[in-house]
Amino acid sequence: MFKKSGHYLFLCFMISILVLGGCQGSSTSGSTTNTEGTSSKEGNEVKELAVAARAGAMADALKAIVPAYKEETGIAINVVDMPYDNLKETIVLDIQNKGGAYDLVMMDDPWMPEFGEGNMLVELDSYFEDGLDEDFIENGVALGKHPYNTGKLIALPFIGNVQMFYYRSDLLDKYKLNAPTTWDDVVENAKEIVDKEPDTYGYAVRGQRGNPIVSDYLPLFWGYGGEVFNENMEAQVNSQAGIEAMNTYLDLKELSPKGVETFDSDQIATALTQGQIGMTIAWPSWVSQVDNAESSKVVGKIEFSAIPGQDGNASAMIGNWMLGIPQSSKKVNAAVDFMKWVTSKEIQKEMAKQGGGAPTRESLYNDEELIKMYRHYPAQLEALVNSVARPRTPKWSQIEDTWGMYLSQILVGQLEVEDGLNKANDEIQRILDR
Structure with a gap:
């Protein structure tokens, strides 16, 4: 500013x-x-x-x-x-x-x-x-x-x-943890931070319904090998990769601050720069003041890396x-x-x-x-x-809104993972078939 x-x-x-x-x-x-x-x-x-x-x-x-x-x-x-x-x-x-x-x-x-x-x-x-x-x-x-x-x-x-992964290098060094390269690493590191660091959460998901949660979840989905559509433009969000990614996302929610179901960019930036969390995905323009001593409590303590993957898959989303x-x-x-x-x-x-x-x-x-x-x-x-663009379809806004609605319902516990992803997949396919 x-x-x-x-x-x-x-x-x-x-x-x-x-x-x-x-x-x-x-x-x-x-x-x-x-x-x-x-x-x-x-x-x-x-x-x-x-x-x-x-x-x-x-x-x-x-x-x-x-x-x-x-x-x-x-x-x-x-x-x-x-x-x-x-x-x-x-x-x-x-x-x-x-x-x-x-x-x-x-x-x-x-x-x-x-x-x-x-x-x-x-x-x-x-x-x-x-x-x-x-x-x-x-x-x-x-x-x-x-x-x-x-x-x-x-x-x-x-x-x-473009999405990047932000983490507290001081906390990882303090507890002799390696910078995460997989989502399993992220979960384990977040648990360690929550267990040993008072008043600090291990992670923060961006759970607000719609674009925020879809953008936040997609790197996990891609990381587990997920594809939104197959070669025939058929919806694939309820794949095994989707189930595994969503289960990990729920694990990360439990290691996040209270109320992350409504977190958007401002809340992620605040949580990161005020030292409330150990790790998160963020867009650089949100946290451009991370080293500004006037507004940040973690000057020099934040490092950044590529988005973690899983089973050899990793992608940074361009935005x-x-x-x-x-x-x-x-x-x-x-x-x-x-x-x-x-x-x-x-x-x-x-x-x-x-x-x-x-x-x-x-x-x-x-x-x-x-x-x-x-x-x-x-x-x-x-x-x-090295970034990846989201699916290029004029129906993406409708698809994102629908997918985000079901992801949000899963996140707050209204739907079980497989049930929610199956409903999302059916609705997305109907949008594609119109």
């Missing part, structure tokens, strides 16, 4: 943007701003652009840097932040109703097939005639194409999230936030210009420094200044390069 201690640096940053702005021309690589194309479809001068964004650290960092854009171009950026649960529905309804309330929209990458199939976003290839520059991480760019990785560019990778232009926008040219500016190397670095952005450019993960702030950056880059 933007802190008072950063006001002076931020003012210097704004001044540098103003000085450099007069020297910059247009670019198709996204590294500079073209201030000439700032007219709307109707030819009227653009004074403001509205960006629909997810509430939290990402939106806060975006709000902190956009005054510099107004100083440079005269165009104000209105960041409309809203909770995750409301964001997608709000965007889709506005596009379908041709409302034009938003000129740019942030989207979770699993939404991309639905937005692509629905022709909801402006195609961007003509605005990047030479293609995106090679500094963008390839796995992130693939998410913004429809069809996935091979089709037209409809969004740019904006926030380079980029994408930035696109809705078809309903009447200010496409100006929106493209802002998109190029905000995804440039310079601005992505500034957002990262404000604590609200995981870059989508490879060079920033090798930037010495940022590595001093975020020592996990080299590991995060490796995770991004």
Whole structure:
């Protein structure tokens, strides 16, 4: 988040943007701003652009840097932040109703097939005639194409999230435990921490219904060898791998703080940075302040690694936030210009420094200044390069909601594991067959 201690640096940053702005021309690589194309479809001068964004650290960092854009171009950026649960529905309804309330929209990458199939976003290839520059991480760019990785560019990778495993190295050292490489290791280490460390839980699951629990459970499911669909696009969530993964997930719940059935990103970040837990899966943008002495009680005590596996299977889930232009926008040219500016190397670095952005450019993960702030950056880059995307289907949101409902019911004890997974599988198959 933007802190008072950063006001002076931020003012210097704004001044540098103003000085450099007069020297910059247009670019198709996204590294500079073209201030000439700032007219709307109707030819009227653009004074403001509205960006629909997810509430939290990402939106806060975006709000902190956009005054510099107004100083440079005269165009104000209105960041409309809203909770995750409301964001997608709000965007889709506005596009379908041709409302034009938003000129740019942030989207979770699993939404991309639905937005692509629905022709909801402006195609961007003509605005990047030479293609995106090679500094963008390839796995992130693939998410913004429809069809996935091979089709037209409809969004740019904006926030380079990827799941990582976080653990208290001081506690593992204290009790002579090895960093876990399997989920069996995780459970055993968590039990040891709970037994020997007062007021500390061994783990924290992210159990909130819907997207949170599905995203948290999928690495275990993949780790046990699970596949959401087979080669014929038939649901497989009730497989033996699914049963084993869910039983392990329930074991981890018993080693977690009370109330994890409703935990989402904020609660995971708080539990980790306040020293309440020994291990967890987290997205880096949640815990960018883990070494900030002003807000963290575990400075220098957290290490990070690849997601553990089981029986030789392990996968880090990519979770980029994408930035696109809705078809309903009447200010496409100006929106493209802002998109190029905000995804440039310079601005992505500034957002990262404000604590609200995981870059989508490879060079920033090798930037010495940022590595001093975020020592996990080299590991995060490796995770991004080797990450796996969630199933690319326009029905994923429906599938995720349904699967998440049954996983939640299992987690709180309303359904037994096999019964809940069988019901989930049947419902998911019905969604696929529609």
